[in-house]
Amino acid sequence: MRFSSPIYTLKRHAKQLARDNDIKLHEALDQVATKEGFNDWSHLAANFSKATPARKIMGQLRSGDMVLIGARPGHGKTLLGLELAALAEKNNRKSYVFSLEYNEADVWDRFAKLGLDQEAGTRPIVVDTSDEICAAYIIERLGYRPGEALVVIDYLQLLDQRRSNPALEDQMRALKTFAVESGAIVVLISQIDRAFDLSSSAMPGLGDIRLPNPLELSLFDKRCFLHDGDIQIETAA
Structure with missing residues (x-):
């Protein structure tokens, strides 16, 4: 699966989401991962490691x-x-x-x-x-x-x-x-x-x-x- 943005950009989005919504970073990371079509951030990270250059x-x-x-x-x-x-x-x-x-x-x-x-x-x-x-x-x-x-x-x-x-x-x-x-x-x-x-x-x-x-x-x-x-x-x- 191709990500909508590089993984470092997705992490930045998660950090901003955590600040804007006063939630924990791991919760924001999971939300970003869900929008990318994954179960959670660990699922996204596992797929990223398979697709990495x-x-x-x-x-x-x-x-x-x-x-x-x-x-x-x-x-x-x-x-x-x-x-x-x-x-x-x-x-x-x-x-x-x-x-x-x-x-x-x-x-x-x-x-x-x-x-x-x-x-x-x-x-x-x-x-x-x-x-x-x-x-x-x-x-x-x-x-x-x-x-x-x-x-x-x-x-x-x-x-x-x-x-x-x-x-x-x-x-x-x-x-x-x-x-x-x-x-x-x-x-x-x-x-x-x-x-x-x-x-x-x-x-x-x-x-x-x-x-x-x-x-x-x-x-x-x-x-x-x-x-x-x-x-x-x-x-x-």
């Missing part, structure tokens, strides 16, 4: 790939990255999420909304929100696990914020080398420059990636851009 993207990823996911805030880039992490186990890969943006509780709250809500200690995904996250930290944390790891990093630009870290391009080259040598898949979530909002383009591209410092974008084998519920998948030439 993450499955299509996962089917195109290969060992050694480095992947870029880019979108403006609120267009679903982090959710897509987490969906890929959630799908990795079914593709015989161990998932790791490294976030400099969110704390661990926030990350697991987002996973719960995707239907992955497991007790601590039984969770199949490793979530790391250390302030020390950089390419060297990630590589050391993973060790050498040929063909087993899918790594999601949230997000690209924050790797460049500490002066003690190597240059962003050096970090990306280190991660690319690690991916190729270990067979891992490395996914980088990226900001899009706000100037895109003033453009006439329907979808951001490589030229819209916000880069405070130089970075050779050809290092990314696959690029996924999202905007207003649409997605564009590119493969490096």
Whole structure:
């Protein structure tokens, strides 16, 4: 079933409905889900996970790939990255999420909304929100696990914020080398420059990636851009 709006838009509608009618958010979410033709929000979320483009993207990823996911805030880039992490186990890969943006509780709250809500200690995904996250930290944390790891990093630009870290391009080259040598898949979530909002383009591209410092974008084998519920998948030439 196709939704009338992207799921993040439906969540916004539910939040507004809860405020306007002084009801609990879960009640508003269920009302929105009912209008979409589902029994409740959990029913909608389960169907969303089946229809998500993450499955299509996962089917195109290969060992050694480095992947870029880019979108403006609120267009679903982090959710897509987490969906890929959630799908990795079914593709015989161990998932790791490294976030400099969110704390661990926030990350697991987002996973719960995707239907992955497991007790601590039984969770199949490793979530790391250390302030020390950089390419060297990630590589050391993973060790050498040929063909087993899918790594999601949230997000690209924050790797460049500490002066003690190597240059962003050096970090990306280190991660690319690690991916190729270990067979891992490395996914980088990226900001899009706000100037895109003033453009006439329907979808951001490589030229819209916000880069405070130089970075050779050809290092990314696959690029996924999202905007207003649409997605564009590119493969490096």
